Amino acid sequence: MTYCVGLRLNRGMVFMSDTRTNAGVDNFSTTRKMFTFHVEGERMITIMTAGNLATTQALISLLEERSKATSDRDPTILRVPSMFQVARLIGSTLREIISESTAEGATSDAGFRATVIVGGQIKGGPPRLFLIYPEGNFIEATDDTPFFQIGETKYGKPILVRRYDPEMSFSEAVKLLLVSFDSTVKANLSVGLPFDLQTYEIDTFRVHKQIRIEQDDPTYQSISTGWGDALRAAFDLLPSYEL
Amino acid sequence: MTYCVGLRLNRGMVFMSDTRTNAGVDNFSTTRKMFTFHVEGERMITIMTAGNLATTQALISLLEERSKATSDRDPTILRVPSMFQVARLIGSTLREIISESTAEGATSDAGFRATVIVGGQIKGGPPRLFLIYPEGNFIEATDDTPFFQIGETKYGKPILVRRYDPEMSFSEAVKLLLVSFDSTVKANLSVGLPFDLQTYEIDTFRVHKQIRIEQDDPTYQSISTGWGDALRAAFDLLPSYEL
Numbered sequence: 101m102t103y104c105v106g107l108r109l110n111r112g113m114v115f116m117s118d119t120r121t122n123a124g125v126d127n128f129s130t131t132r133k134m135f136t137f138h139v140e141g142e143r144m145i146t147i148m149t150a151g152n153l154a155t156t157q158a159l160i161s162l163l164e165e166r167s168k169a170t171s172d173r174d175p176t177i178l179r180v181p182s183m184f185q186v187a188r189l190i191g192s193t194l195r196e197i198i199s200e201s202t203a204e205g206a207t208s209d210a211g212f213r214a215t216v217i218v219g220g221q222i223k224g225g226p227p228r229l230f231l232i233y234p235e236g237n238f239i240e241a242t243d244d245t246p247f248f249q250i251g252e253t254k255y256g257k258p259i260l261v262r263r264y265d266p267e268m269s270f271s272e273a274v275k276l277l278l279v280s281f282d283s284t285v286k287a288n289l290s291v292g293l294p295f296d297l298q299t300y301e302i303d304t305f306r307v308h309k310q311i312r313i314e315q316d317d318p319t320y321q322s323i324s325t326g327w328g329d330a331l332r333a334a335f336d337l338l339p340s341y342e343l
Numbered sequence: 344m345t346y347c348v349g350l351r352l353n354r355g356m357v358f359m360s361d362t363r364t365n366a367g368v369d370n371f372s373t374t375r376k377m378f379t380f381h382v383e384g385e386r387m388i389t390i391m392t393a394g395n396l397a398t399t400q401a402l403i404s405l406l407e408e409r410s411k412a413t414s415d416r417d418p419t420i421l422r423v424p425s426m427f428q429v430a431r432l433i434g435s436t437l438r439e440i441i442s443e444s445t446a447e448g449a450t451s452d453a454g455f456r457a458t459v460i461v462g463g464q465i466k467g468g469p470p471r472l473f474l475i476y477p478e479g480n481f482i483e484a485t486d487d488t489p490f491f492q493i494g495e496t497k498y499g500k501p502i503l504v505r506r507y508d509p510e511m512s513f514s515e516a517v518k519l520l521l522v523s524f525d526s527t528v529k530a531n532l533s534v535g536l537p538f539d540l541q542t543y544e545i546d547t548f549r550v551h552k553q554i555r556i557e558q559d560d561p562t563y564q565s566i567s568t569g570w571g572d573a574l575r576a577a578f579d580l581l582p583s584y585e586l
Contacts, residue, residue, distance in 0.1 A: 254497035330577030341517040
């Protein structure tokens with residue numbers, strides 16, 4: 101599995117992804133699942149992927165190759181005029197890769213499916229955040245649903261639902277994501293450190309911060325330990341159920 | 344879905360199950376998923392079920408019918424000599440029902456599978472807790488894995504892992520289960536109130552407490568609201584991730 105979250109804030113966006121990839125418990129390694137397409141001062145696009153690694157690597161490679169081709173006829177992720185068109189382009193590329201794998205040749209029980217979160221901003225438009233399905237269609241984050249999760253989403257959802265606030269600072273949002281990721285890592289072997297973190301500040305069209313958070317990161321360590329203690333303390337304050 | 348948890352404590356066992364059953368979001372209702380087989384002073388057995396409702400109802404009906412049959416030749420849940428034999432009996436009955444459904448006739452995408460938690464004590468033996476798979480085989484709770492969850496298990500697992508303690512009182516354990524169930528209910532429509540609760544005190548061979556916890560239960564309400572507040576307070580005490 102995988103765990104990635106994209107969060108829309110009033111001041112921008114925060115993206116976090118884990119780096120564990122596995123084909124069975126005896127075959128796992130570390131791989132980046134967060135990718136950036138960027139034209140300084142004009143557009144800033146962040147993509148996170150979950151699912152079949154062959155599919156997601158092919159997706160990123162195709163997007164990259166096509167963005168370097170000289171032909172003006174094809175739309176590329178660095179040229180399409182809006183974030184909506186970016187999502188359409190990724191969706192159609194993803195569908196193309198999956199249908200190629202599925203059409204002929206060996207099939208895989210695990211399937212060739214992948215899911216993508218893409219967020220960013222292109223000059224002239226607002227920042228937008230999308231969740232793209234393996235079928236190529238997609239949905240957009242709204243004020244009611246201000247974040248998307250892909251991969252192993254369940255363990256880390258309760259704290260996101262309860263503590264998310266669009267007015268959060270970037271530091272608070274990263275803390276929230278670290279708690280959510282920590283709960284997931286503790287419950288599921290298929291999600292693992294290090295985490296990739298990226299923040300985007302509205303109307304800047306460049307990376308705000310980009311950090312790889314390792315297991316021994318002192319703030320992560322104190323959040324991870326502190327959260328267990330804080331949970332226990334919070335629990336003890338609740339009334340008991342008298343029988 | 345469903346959410347049921349069976350918890351082994353030093354002083355006994357605690358069982359909790361939700362009551363929502365659904366076939367699609369437009370067809371849901373309330374049904375009991377916790378059943379007791381009991382011979383005063385001799386044995387106390389609690390069963391909780393998750394999965395296809397036709398399968399689980401057939402399982403309970405068969406166990407009940409057979410326990411009332413006069414023939415001495417068949418083992419029944421009220422006569423088998425040990426909790427291990429209880430688990431074997433339930434496992435074989437479950438396998439029999441599922442294989443009958445699967446062998447012929449219409450098939451169902453959803454499948455006919457079901458999973459069962461059974462716990463209890465029979466005079467002369469210790470209290471034991473088992474998780475029975477649709478295949479009819481089963482595993483037992485140990486000191487390392489002192490509880491079982493079935494159904495929609497992920498949302499409510501982090502707090503169980505972090506706060507369970509075999510020395511807990513029944514009241515504390517019920518509080519823990521209510522927090523776990525509350526997190527699940529808030530995240531997944533297929534789990535719903537009321538909850539059925541049963542506690543068993545070691546070497547008593549009778550029900551200790553049996554309660555249906557409704558939505559308007561004041562302690563549940565204060566735990567549900569209090570937990571959200573406590574989580575937020577605990578979160579605010581953690582260090583921020585400085586960017």
